[in-house]
Amino acid sequence: MARVASLSLLLCGLLSAPLLMAEPTQVKDPISGFDYLSAPNQKLQRDEFANPGYFRVDSGKTLFNDASQGNACGDCHDAATMKDVTLKYPRHDAEADRLVNLSQQINECRVERQNREALEPESEEMLSLTAYLGNLSRGRTIDVTVTEETRPFFEQGREFYYRRRGQLNLSCAHCHEQSAGKRLRGEVISEGHSNGYPAYRHIWEALGSLHRMFQWCNEAVRAQPFDKGSEEYINLEYYLKWRGNGLTVETPAVRR
Amino acid sequence: MMVLTRRRLLITTTGLPLALWLRGVTGSVVQQLVDGRELSESGINIDMPRIAETGNSVPITVSVDSPMTESDYVKMIHIIVPGNPEKKAVTWHLTPMSGKAEISTRIRLAKTQTVRAIAELSDNSVRGAGVNIVVTVGACVEDIWTD
Amino acid sequence: MDRLKPRVKIPESAKPDEVMEIRTMISHPMETGYRRNTRGEIIPRHIIDRFTCEYAGQMVFEAKLGPGIAANPYLSFYVKAVSTGPMTLTWHDDRGESQQVVKQVNVEL
Numbered sequence: 001m002a003r004v005a006s007l008s009l010l011l012c013g014l015l016s017a018p019l020l021m022a023e024p025t026q027v028k029d030p031i032s033g034f035d036y037l038s039a040p041n042q043k044l045q046r047d048e049f050a051n052p053g054y055f056r057v058d059s060g061k062t063l064f065n066d067a068s069q070g071n072a073c074g075d076c077h078d079a080a081t082m083k084d085v086t087l088k089y090p091r092h093d094a095e096a097d098r099l100v101n102l103s104q105q106i107n108e109c110r111v112e113r114q115n116r117e118a119l120e121p122e123s124e125e126m127l128s129l130t131a132y133l134g135n136l137s138r139g140r141t142i143d144v145t146v147t148e149e150t151r152p153f154f155e156q157g158r159e160f161y162y163r164r165r166g167q168l169n170l171s172c173a174h175c176h177e178q179s180a181g182k183r184l185r186g187e188v189i190s191e192g193h194s195n196g197y198p199a200y201r202h203i204w205e206a207l208g209s210l211h212r213m214f215q216w217c218n219e220a221v222r223a224q225p226f227d228k229g230s231e232e233y234i235n236l237e238y239y240l241k242w243r244g245n246g247l248t249v250e251t252p253a254v255r256r
Numbered sequence: 257m258m259v260l261t262r263r264r265l266l267i268t269t270t271g272l273p274l275a276l277w278l279r280g281v282t283g284s285v286v287q288q289l290v291d292g293r294e295l296s297e298s299g300i301n302i303d304m305p306r307i308a309e310t311g312n313s314v315p316i317t318v319s320v321d322s323p324m325t326e327s328d329y330v331k332m333i334h335i336i337v338p339g340n341p342e343k344k345a346v347t348w349h350l351t352p353m354s355g356k357a358e359i360s361t362r363i364r365l366a367k368t369q370t371v372r373a374i375a376e377l378s379d380n381s382v383r384g385a386g387v388n389i390v391v392t393v394g395a396c397v398e399d400i401w402t403d
Numbered sequence: 404m405d406r407l408k409p410r411v412k413i414p415e416s417a418k419p420d421e422v423m424e425i426r427t428m429i430s431h432p433m434e435t436g437y438r439r440n441t442r443g444e445i446i447p448r449h450i451i452d453r454f455t456c457e458y459a460g461q462m463v464f465e466a467k468l469g470p471g472i473a474a475n476p477y478l479s480f481y482v483k484a485v486s487t488g489p490m491t492l493t494w495h496d497d498r499g500e501s502q503q504v505v506k507q508v509n510v511e512l
Contacts, residue, residue, distance in 0.1 A: 049410060049412055049426055049428070050426070050428060050477055052428065052430070052474075052475040052477075054410065055407045055408075055410065055428075055430045055475070056407075058407070058408060058410070059407055059408075205432065205433075205473075205474035205475070206474075
């Protein structure tokens with residue numbers, strides 16, 4: 001009896017799989033990584049003095065208004081009107097027909113409008129600027145709408161999310177969708193949302209970007225990571241953001 | 257029936273409180289600090305999470321009951337971490353100007369261990385407290401495969 | 404030392420004998436000297452080993468730190484308000500470098 005039941009369940013799963021692929025379902029009531037933290041770490045994230053991520057928020061604010069090498073970011077952009085800016089990235093660049101994330105947008109501004117050199121994705125300056133801008137959006141709700149232009153990139157991001165990779169042969173979904181809430185050694189697996197990044201991770205003892213986290217995850221399943229800022233990671237970033245629709249921005253979050 | 261073990265013999269002969277010994281012996285570091293004085297286990301408190309989900313950063317607050325006046329104050333507080341490569345994490349020097357003997361910081365714990373606080377007071381008395389902290393992921397297990 | 408500014412919270416004003424909470428945090432790796440890099444080489448020790456707080460013409464609080472203090476050292480303690488004047492916080496590391504923050508404390512009835 002049990003065998004018949006499990007077989008029919010399996011068949012149901014197989015039959016419904018193509019349907020799911022055709023029309024992706026949102027995570028219902030997504031759970032932020034915050035909810036998987038211990039009480040002391042939740043307290044640390046909320047503490048705007050003691051949360052070490054705020055070092056970069058502070059220096060990002062200074063950099064944003066730094067006019068020592070020509071015009072500052074703040075000369076064109078009024079920070080008060082930028083509270084939603086991180087919610088809009090990655091955005092579609094019609095000319096190049098690709099997605100552009102916030103780091104790339106910052107570099108575009110630097111090179112084309114500020115006559116400065118582009119920054120490395122994980123440089124101190126880039127982390128500071130993205131942490132500062134992310135922090136402006138703290139508390140705002142993520143609400144990504146997939147459009148006709150962004151659909152192909154969204155699909156590529158989703159494909160990446162469900163693809164098995166590495167020597168452990170695991171996809172993102174195996175851990176963060178099918179096993180969220182279960183234990184992996186001493187830790188509880190989270191749903192893997194991106195709403196806290198750039199985030200201060202205790203294991204890094206530093207603030208790091210979402211793409212650094214992607215690399216960390218890829219290496220954890222013994223897969224060759226992609227470059228920070230690669231097309232693969234930017235499409236995944238877009239898909240993940242959509243997957244976390246309804247969550248609020250927590251930058252700079254505290255994570256294990 | 258009392259069985260004479262090496263540990264019991266040591267406890268009785270050195271006069272150190274039993275509870276402190278049984279909660280995991282830190283031996284020389286604590287002994288050096290106490291330096292033969294009587295160790296009181298009251299009037300000192302350690303506030304920290306009993307389970308640390310990461311040993312890289314564990315919040316700790318140590319408080320000592322003291323009026324903090326010129327004639328009666330806490331001179332020093334030490335935090336001892338016997339399970340770490342270096343047993344003394346920090347020493348704080350206080351003065352009557354401190355007003356209140358309560359200090360917070362964040363420490364590293366390499367593994368599950370009994371964290372101790374030892375306070376030295378202006379009247380030359382010593383107080384000690386200890387709490388067992390379970391560490392699920394220890395410090396110093398740096399991300400070997402990244403960067 | 405990292406050029407990020409230390410984070411400090413000191414009350415701007417206090418009443419005489421009021422016990423003020425001082426919160427501090429500095430950006431520093433607190434490299435223990437026990438870790439190895441991917442090539443198996445020891446990463447040299449680099450820690451903040453001393454912190455001082457001077458106020459009203461005297462050293463009111465001092466800390467001697469070891470590698471058991473977490474990266475980006477956080478420290479909060481108390482100081483009794485006695486007179487108007489500067490409070491000087493100094494972090495020293497084991498490479499002879501230091502960072503300092505001076506804040507004015509106003510003490511009035």
